Amino acid sequence: MKNIIMLFAVVALLASNVKQETKESDFAQKKGSEYTTIKLNDRFNNTLKKGNWDSIYRYDEATFSPVYLGDVKSEIKLIYKPELTGNRMYDWECAWRWKSPSDSTLLITIDTSRVIGYPMGIWEYYKKPEYRRNIMSYPVFLENISEDTMSVGFGDVLDLMVENKDENGQWQKMLEPFIYDCGTGLGYIYLAPHQIAVTAMPICEGSYRTEMRIVFRVSSDQCIYSNVFEDFWNE
Secondary structure (H helix, E strand, C coil): CHHHHHHHHHHHHHHHHHHHHHHHHHHHHCCCCCHHHCEEECCCCCCCECEEHHHHCCCCEECCCCCEEEECCCEEECCCCHHHCCCEECCHHHHHCCCCCCCCCEEEEECCCCCEEECCCCCCCCCCCCCCEEEEEEEEEEEECCCCCEEEEECCEECEEEEEECCCCCEEEEEEECCCCCCCCCCEEEECCCEEEEEEEECEECCEEEEEEEEEEEECCEEEECCCEEEEECC
């Protein structure tokens, strides 16, 4: 009888290990691509420097414009003129049928191991030649790890905002998502299954150092969070 009990215990333990390995495998699959191995091809070489929060975000709104939209590749070309990045849907009825992102379908990763430039302003004339603003920025990757197409922005701006920790260690909204006053002629920015968006998080000077994160707000009570990093901020 004792041997039978021990046999059941061993079988249960093996089943538990298999189940645990399956969970870890599923989690690994949800991590997305290895972004640090993607070469970011930047054809501009103007000098980059730390930015100033007040000059970049004058109205406390986050303008995260894409510098790349498309398939995961070993090397991608950065485009600093937002309107040239593609992936726009102008059929609003079609776009509204897409599934909303969730924390299990959209990954947000800030790569603090390297620096890129900052995209052109969304209010600049469309006929203006492409250039990169001389603001040091971390590349930020958004990846659709689902089998559905999803909307991640509108016009030339991704649906992102920034949070930081206050002096009490509580997360607070630092920058609100940018909202257009008028959407006439603008389309939804989308990611097809397993595509990525790359945008830029400016590195700025400030009066104190704090923890920050980028947030995709799905609704008033649902958000998707990036990894946490440290930078300077002005009160």
